[in-house]
Amino acid sequence: MNAYVTNTSNTHQGSDSLYKPAHTTILTPELMVQIDSILERFAKDPTRLVGMLLDIQDITPKQYLPKEIAVYVGEKLDLPLSRVYDVISFYEALSDVPRADIVIQFCDSVVCKVVGSRRLKEALEGILDIKTGETTKDGKYHLEAAPCFGACDISPAIRVNGVVYGPLKTEEDVRDALARYEKGGEARA
Amino acid sequence: MKDIQLTIDHKTIQVPEGTTVLEAAKKVAVNIPHLCYHPDQEIKANCRICVVEVKGSRKLSAACSTRVWEGMEVLTNTRKVRDMQRGILELMLANHNQDCLKCHRNGNCELQDLCERFNISRTHLEDAVDALPLDNTNPSLVRDSSKCIKCGRCVEACQNVQEVHVLTHSHRSTRFNIAPAYEMPLEDTLCVFCGQCAAVCPTGAIVEKDDTDLVWEAIEDPSKHVIVQVAPAVRVALGDAFGLPKGEIVTGKTVAALRRLGFDQVFDTNFTADLTIMEESHELLSRLSQLSKGEKPVLPMVTSCSPGWINYIEGVYDDLLDHLSTCKSPQQMFGALSKTYYAELKGLAPSDIFTVSVMPCTAKKYEAARPEMTSGGVREVDAVLTTRELARMIGSAGIEFAEIEEETFDTPFGIGSGAGAIFGATGGVTEAALRTAYEVVTGEELLSLEFKEVRGLEGIKEAEVAIGDEVVLRVAVANGLSNAKTLMLQIRRGESPYHFIEIMACPGGCLGGGGQPIRSTNDVREKRMDALYKIDEAQPIRKSHKNPDVLKLYETWLGEPLGHKSHELLHTHYHSRGK
Numbered sequence A: 001m002n003a004y005v006t007n008t009s010n011t012h013q014g015s016d017s018l019y020k021p022a023h024t025t026i027l028t029p030e031l032m033v034q035i036d037s038i039l040e041r042f043a044k045d046p047t048r049l050v051g052m053l054l055d056i057q058d059i060t061p062k063q064y065l066p067k068e069i070a071v072y073v074g075e076k077l078d079l080p081l082s083r084v085y086d087v088i089s090f091y092e093a094l095s096d097v098p099r100a101d102i103v104i105q106f107c108d109s110v111v112c113k114v115v116g117s118r119r120l121k122e123a124l125e126g127i128l129d130i131k132t133g134e135t136t137k138d139g140k141y142h143l144e145a146a147p148c149f150g151a152c153d154i155s156p157a158i159r160v161n162g163v164v165y166g167p168l169k170t171e172e173d174v175r176d177a178l179a180r181y182e183k184g185g186e187a188r189a
Numbered sequence B: 001m002k003d004i005q006l007t008i009d010h011k012t013i014q015v016p017e018g019t020t021v022l023e024a025a026k027k028v029a030v031n032i033p034h035l036c037y038h039p040d041q042e043i044k045a046n047c048r049i050c051v052v053e054v055k056g057s058r059k060l061s062a063a064c065s066t067r068v069w070e071g072m073e074v075l076t077n078t079r080k081v082r083d084m085q086r087g088i089l090e091l092m093l094a095n096h097n098q099d100c101l102k103c104h105r106n107g108n109c110e111l112q113d114l115c116e117r118f119n120i121s122r123t124h125l126e127d128a129v130d131a132l133p134l135d136n137t138n139p140s141l142v143r144d145s146s147k148c149i150k151c152g153r154c155v156e157a158c159q160n161v162q163e164v165h166v167l168t169h170s171h172r173s174t175r176f177n178i179a180p181a182y183e184m185p186l187e188d189t190l191c192v193f194c195g196q197c198a199a200v201c202p203t204g205a206i207v208e209k210d211d212t213d214l215v216w217e218a219i220e221d222p223s224k225h226v227i228v229q230v231a232p233a234v235r236v237a238l239g240d241a242f243g244l245p246k247g248e249i250v251t252g253k254t255v256a257a258l259r260r261l262g263f264d265q266v267f268d269t270n271f272t273a274d275l276t277i278m279e280e281s282h283e284l285l286s287r288l289s290q291l292s293k294g295e296k297p298v299l300p301m302v303t304s305c306s307p308g309w310i311n312y313i314e315g316v317y318d319d320l321l322d323h324l325s326t327c328k329s330p331q332q333m334f335g336a337l338s339k340t341y342y343a344e345l346k347g348l349a350p351s352d353i354f355t356v357s358v359m360p361c362t363a364k365k366y367e368a369a370r371p372e373m374t375s376g377g378v379r380e381v382d383a384v385l386t387t388r389e390l391a392r393m394i395g396s397a398g399i400e401f402a403e404i405e406e407e408t409f410d411t412p413f414g415i416g417s418g419a420g421a422i423f424g425a426t427g428g429v430t431e432a433a434l435r436t437a438y439e440v441v442t443g444e445e446l447l448s449l450e451f452k453e454v455r456g457l458e459g460i461k462e463a464e465v466a467i468g469d470e471v472v473l474r475v476a477v478a479n480g481l482s483n484a485k486t487l488m489l490q491i492r493r494g495e496s497p498y499h500f501i502e503i504m505a506c507p508g509g510c511l512g513g514g515g516q517p518i519r520s521t522n523d524v525r526e527k528r529m530d531a532l533y534k535i536d537e538a539q540p541i542r543k544s545h546k547n548p549d550v551l552k553l554y555e556t557w558l559g560e561p562l563g564h565k566s567h568e569l570l571h572t573h574y575h576s577r578g579k
């Protein structure tokens, strides 16, 4: 039996965007302007590609880096698309496939750990009914751990689509933060 | 450089400092298994199949990346080494679609060879192959991830040799893959279809798109008049596939084998290479004469016969398309004539003629399929076979290639000059063009025909050639697309000092093409190159404009070079491929 035949449709996760044209309208003129300013902020230095991509991902709907954005960044930095993709696919924190409408990250770096990011993690997993690294069935929420995002002063903190909330000590605090995000994203505590 | 003394499997040898254990072992006739290692590439050291034991070290070392040291004692064949190697192979096979019997690389596969060597047949491990879908939507290449062992040789070819940067590593751990960005099919990328990835792949994970069935069908079809042309670089490479010495000239055997296969007529692409030179050198001279009149022609003029190169410039340097010669390649000139001049000559409808070409190149398949490549209302070249595919056809017809008696090409496309022959080597087109341009301009006979400065495997070569008393022609020759890039950037910056640039997409030119028999290393390329110049030397006619059949074609049918008919049939236009 040819094992391959049975496997053609059963590809690994992540390839579901395969062969589909990238002409969605993610890269809007507004997003382009924002991306440009991020690139400027990093002085278009190709050695800081990961940092740029992280920031761009944060402002992209569904928190990922689709082909059209990778192409755009590659052209601006004079890097081949394959190089940009190599980086995107290599780092856990970068995604080449749509994640969720709302990506929730909790910080698992030192300061937050000390003040209780573990409880935060458990609370989030409980509220969303998923494990860290997973997406809710309806595709709305994605939960992941992230290294320090500079909210140590209000730790333990979470970041919801790039908007930071903290300190979140109890499950109530967490629910409250999520509700506030959905109401209009007012940041901080 | 200092010599180092070491022992390999108890044999004492001396090798220059810096040699790797793998290379040193070759000197004592030991072939250490390897997969990611390739003699022409950078060291990657990712497959670990090349492990050896080094005395004093508890861990096994990778022979391809470990350099020798004084007094080193290497053992390549211990129990520990063999167990490790077997283990690695079994793991590879566990995620390998083992359909050897149906695989193009059956009998010529480095993975299969190793399995045979280690006496591994089908593994007991579950054959759940986790792979990307087959990529077979382009006319040139088929990528089958289910046979990829992730050695990275293709990535090296695509990124560092060609600098096209299509193939890349992506993801990590279990999802680690070799593919274009976003797992796009090659067709949606800037892939130029040069096939250099296929040429270095140890397995059947990247192969040429097989068109042999199409050709067999045409041969079987009684309503078709099936003709074939053979490119210059094929005749110094096809023998490889049948175990003949590398670089052996097998022109006559190739012709004979094609007749046995059933082709109605067997022609020589060298003929249309001569025709290309007639058109291209006149095009150059016309641009130069504009220059002497104080006009501003587009210079340097850049050759257009390498379809991988055309795909590249259309994709990446589309602002420089005016620099290209408008000449079609010899393959397409042949195709155009076959459906017009030849059809008239034979009294056949163009649609009844099936034109096949045998090429060292996978990009030729793409070129033949271009919509603009039609003449007489039909496609100019109906099918393109790479050297490898022809070898398969010959093999499956049971022809004993090494034994077959030589035969000669048919007329009217059977005579090729020495200049046409060297088209197959980097620098050959330039040399051929210079031979003709010199004599056309000066009206004098060129005494020394050989332009040695433009010969050889070096990436970029330059020469200055005095043509008559007034003109000094500055030429540059590049092979491999990374070198083409250098020359194009120079043009873009307005700093190109040349009048004429020859570019071949593949290292060494067509003789190193992506459709040549597997294992075309640089050593082999050199042998093929020598053979092509030998063919040139032995030819009674060594200049394109002295090819009697080419002259007859102009006199009786085509008119003048760059004339009306030429323009219609032998020239083309280019477009940006975008992204």
Ligand code: SF4
Residues within 6 Å of the ligand: B096, B097, B098, B099, B100, B101, B103, B104, B105, B106, B107, B109, B110, B111, B112, B147, B203, B204, B205
């Ligand atoms: S790539 Fe080699 S081992 Fe794999 S199926 Fe083809 S011939 Fe067999």
Ligand code: SF4
Residues within 6 Å of the ligand: B141, B157, B158, B162, B164, B165, B166, B167, B186, B190, B191, B192, B193, B194, B195, B196, B197, B198
């Ligand atoms: S054919 Fe050439 S350009 Fe295309 S993937 Fe292979 S090496 Fe790269």
Ligand code: SF4
Residues within 6 Å of the ligand: B147, B148, B149, B150, B151, B152, B153, B154, B155, B178, B197, B200, B201, B202, B203, B205, B206
């Ligand atoms: S496609 Fe071939 S050359 Fe490329 S990584 Fe896979 S096995 Fe190696």
Ligand code: FES
Residues within 6 Å of the ligand: A107, A108, A109, A110, A111, A112, A113, A148, A149, A150, A151, A152, A155, A157
């Ligand atoms: S350690 Fe958590 S935000 Fe800095």
Ligand code: FES
Residues within 6 Å of the ligand: B033, B034, B035, B036, B037, B044, B045, B046, B047, B048, B049, B050, B051, B062, B063, B064, B065
């Ligand atoms: S050949 Fe040495 S690690 Fe692959």
